[in-house]
Amino acid sequence: MNQPLAYVHPGAKIARNVVIDPFTTIHNNVEIGEGTWIGSNVTIMEGARIGKNCNIFPGAVISAPPQDLKYQGEDTIVEIGDNTTIRECVTINRGTTDRMKTVIGKNCLIMAYCHIAHDCIVGDNCIFSNNTNLAGHISVGDFVVLAGMVAVHQFCSIGSHSFVTGGSLVRKDVPPFTKAAREPLSYVGINSVGLRRRGFSTEKIREIQDIYRILYQKNYNTSQALGIIEAEMEATNERDEIIQFIKDSSRGVMKGYSGIY
The missing domain is CATH 2.160.10.10 (Hexapeptide repeat proteins)
Incomplete structure (x- = not known):
């Protein structure tokens, strides 16, 4: 130089x-x-x-x-x-x-x-x-993709392997392995495309989906859902990462999509 x-x-x-x-x-x-x-x-x-x-x-x-x-x-x-x-x-x-x-x-x-x-x-x-x-x-994990014009509120956390769609306003924490979209920002599924690209097996992706079904689709509150996941799901690195992320969340995690505007 x-x-x-x-x-x-x-x-x-x-x-x-x-x-x-x-x-x-x-x-x-x-x-x-x-x-x-x-x-x-x-x-x-x-x-x-x-x-x-x-x-x-x-x-x-x-x-x-x-x-x-x-x-x-x-x-x-x-x-x-x-x-x-x-x-x-x-x-x-x-x-x-x-x-x-x-x-x-x-x-x-x-x-x-x-x-x-x-x-x-x-x-x-x-x-x-x-x-x-x-x-x-703000804390952002590994392999996170934030699409264009995403705005993230101070002190939020975004978990590893998550995907946030373009133009989103992130006001709550985004758990790992998830897709976040809509307004207000909501859980719309797991980031299955990204996980496959990074070598996650079909069985591992299904395990992550099962965890988030309990969290977001079974009408449990967060404490109830975490208790069921810990009691009924096999302990794996991914399961423990999800549980720890939600327990550590200071702003609270994003909600499931209700379909109501």
Whole structure:
């Protein structure tokens, strides 16, 4: 990397084979791993920790201070995992004293104009389509797909392998392995297509479906449904992940679709 039309602060730690295009600005206290490409007109501010073989497209702003009036300049960071692609004009803000960091996992695709606010933790292999917006303090599991123009309320959690349809407003937690759609956001089935693509067996998919039938289609309240699932369903990693997610939910999980507008 020897680009005279880019500004790289002498305190930044840039691996030797990083490519930085013209008119990009990289501030102090930034680390960028091997094989990463930084497009033109990108701004990478203090506290960015970018992994290997990432691609960051023009106009992105990484590790800007949080848009939070409580922020008092504390030393926080943004972590971006290896092989992640950040498309045009994405904004990712660094953390506050809540978590001290914002994290994007490995092998993610964050499409153009997405915003990921302070203290969000995003897992590996996630896809966020264009104009998706995450408020602060959100947790997203692995292999989550958020379609275009999804807006997620602060402090929500979205479970692994879930899918949220385009234009959705996420105000409640979305349990793992589910599809979320309609308004208000509701359970409309499990993410069977995504699970098959990732190698889940027919038997495993059927097991997950059976769990969610008890939760959403048998007219039990949540406590009753969890009790039945724990008593009657064989203990598996997927069953336990679903149960723990619902027990840990602070905002409450999305409801089943009633068909009533």
